[in-house]
Amino acid sequence: MSRIFACLLMFNLAFASLSPDLSGDEGMYLFNDLPTKTLKERHGFEPTAEWADHLRLSSVRFNSGGSGSFISSDGLVLTNHHVASDTLHKLSSADRNLIDDGFLAATQADELKTPDLELNQLVSIEDVTDRINAEVKENASAEDSAAQRRAAIAKVESESTEKTGLRSDVITLFGGARYHLYRYKKYTDVRLVWAPETAAAFFGGDADNFEYPRYNVDATIMRVYEDGKPAKLEHFLSWNREPLSDGELVFVSGNPGRTQRIFTVAALEFLRDSRIPYVLDYLRRKEILMQQFGLEGKEATRRARDELFGIQNARKAYTGMLAGLQDPATMATKRGREDRILQQISENPELQELASAWKAIEAIQAEKKELLTESASLRSTLFDLAQQITLLAAEDRKPNEERLRGYTDSSRESLLQELLSTAPIYADLEQVKLADELARMIEHRGADDRLVVEILAGLGPRERAAALVSETKLFDVDVRQELIDGGLDRVLVSDDAMIVLARKLEDEYRRIRKRNEEVEERERQAYAKITRATSAIEGTGGYPDATFTLRLAFGTVKGYEEDGKQIDPFTNFAGAYQHAADHEGQADMDLPPSWMKAKDSVDLDTQLNFVCTADIIGGNSGSPVVNRAGELVGLIFDGNIQSLTSDYVYSDKQGRAVSVSGIGILEALRSIYNAKELADQIGK
CATH class of the missing domain: 2.40.10.120 (Thrombin, subunit H)
Incomplete structure (x- = not known):
């Protein structure tokens, strides 16, 4: 699952x-x-x-x-x-x-x-809102505020992990109005x-x-x-x-x-008209892929079964979600509440400056639509391992506060548990999944895209996937351990096909991730204003x-x-x-x-x-x-x-x-x- x-x-x-x-x-x-x-x-x-x-x-x-x-x-x-x-x-x-x-x-x-x-058992909760907000400068750009917030969160998590030995995660609540530190005992x-x-x-x-x-x-x-x-x-x-x-x-x-x-009507319309249809197209494609793979025989059916079940479950869930958004009554309910809040904001001079948040959210949806098909990840187990090992090696060279989320000191033990899993990886299934991911990349970026041409190396998706899977040793846990222990120096000289591919995609992955984080930061700031307005009008309480x-x-x-x-x-x-x-x-x-x-x-x-x-x-x-x-x-x-x-x-x-x-x-x-x-x- x-x-x-x-x-x-x-x-x-x-x-x-x-x-x-x-x-x-x-x-x-x-x-x-x-x-x-x-x-x-x-x-x-x-x-x-x-x-x-x-x-x-x-x-x-x-x-x-x-x-x-x-x-x-x-x-x-x-x-x-x-x-x-x-x-x-x-x-x-x-x-x-x-x-x-x-x-x-x-x-x-x-x-x-x-x-x-x-398994994580929640041992304690601590409000760290003031500590996080104190590190984010007023009027900073979205790029700078995202970096400052990320650094503040990493610092709090690292200090907590070092002090308590517990997994420590800072959780964003109420649109960024609150930040709570959750400490977990791990099993x-x-x-x-x-x-x-x-x-x-x-x-x-x-x-x-x-x-x-x-x-x-x-x-x-x-x-x-x-x-x-x-x-x-x-x-x-x-x-x-x-x-x-x-x-x-x-x-x-x-x-x-x-x-x-909390989503505004504009955000829900983006989900209804763009994001969820895109997700459903993806899931239907992967469902057919897994079904076709399973037709190869009993063992192929077994190998694909868990992933196929998850895809089918998600496909049905998203179909229900989309149906709910396509029901005019759902949007009417949301629009009615939104209109009432905006009307009351317009009548309150102290709140009027918050009304711009709804327009900001609406503008952001257009950017999110552009980002829908941008990706520098290939969803296969082998490539995912290669990409995470490559990123880990680079992030380890940075101060903890400057690292990407998921690669900080507080996240390291859990990440290594995943990277060094002894679970079997099936070459035939990986090859089929990777070939389809390469084909999707061609569809989204175009066959003449510089990165696509470099990745395919003159081969079609199926042939290139076959070469990549046959020329990697990441099936072996010991090989993964050696790469992790060797750090960036080892990763940079590795000729493992998957690691080489991950290196080629790293800059593009970082560019897309950075852009997503900037969009998320602006959206977070806008929703924080919406939360303030809603709270002032309707009163505080409820749940995040x-x-x-x-x-x-x-x-x-x-x-x-x-x-x-x-x-x-x-x-x-x-x-x-x-x-x-x-x-x-x-x-x-x-x-x-x-x-x-x-x-x-x-x-x-x-x-x-x-x-x-x-x-x-x-x-x-x-x-x-x-x-x-x-x-x-x-x-x-x-x-x-x-x-x-x-x-x-x-x-x-x-x-x-x-x-x-x-x-x-x-x-x-x-x-x-x-x-x-x-x-x-x-x-x-």
């Missing part, structure tokens, strides 16, 4: 907003600014500091793009199967297909060590304990994806280790073993990826846009009406078997043999999936759902199709978060997967 989540982040630039005019159960709240008043008034519940701290410390973030939670004192971690699918793919081979067949470790000694997974020894078959985890396939009712066990259990032994945890979630009730209050603790709820950092959402278990029919909030195991029978012979609608064999042993009335009104988005996958007592009752794995407008606007009329029931996971472990000992460990 990491590749597609990276794609989602890449295509979504997010800025934060103050949102005091909230709708229903809207809100992705900071753990250091929870909606205690709202919860008390609306639900008669007031979370204590101890309740919030325990939930925060029981939650984790996956560097592969998702969320999870600690569920036992000896290191067990619960997340989605689709969050873990990248790891399952990397642990698989032609002889061991964990994605198709699933996995259960008979003993701790049988747990499989993941090649490059990192890098993570091992696979249990995963169901994809036929159970993604039962219903693409047809049921983002739909409801659902009947999935989209769950996987891992374990974190320290010093070669299962980690001993003070904070983990106990597990409620009673069925949920309709209307019950629940909470979601997870890491929503990116939202654009999502930033793939830990947030708390709340809602109630609640069905909805669709096409004149009332959709019940719960499904059960009986419904799963019936769904399979009703769609017999259809692809992705067959339950795995383990389920059919165990049917007589399963309590068919046990809740399997449920929906609630909690405000979630991509990145929340794998988030624990807890009740008032802080006990785990579910596992977020999706939103329904009506919720896909949540990037821009929240609505609980039909939009719902979809979860696997906690008791459903336990029932599957005990009755289908013969994992009674594992089930007994959970929550203890």
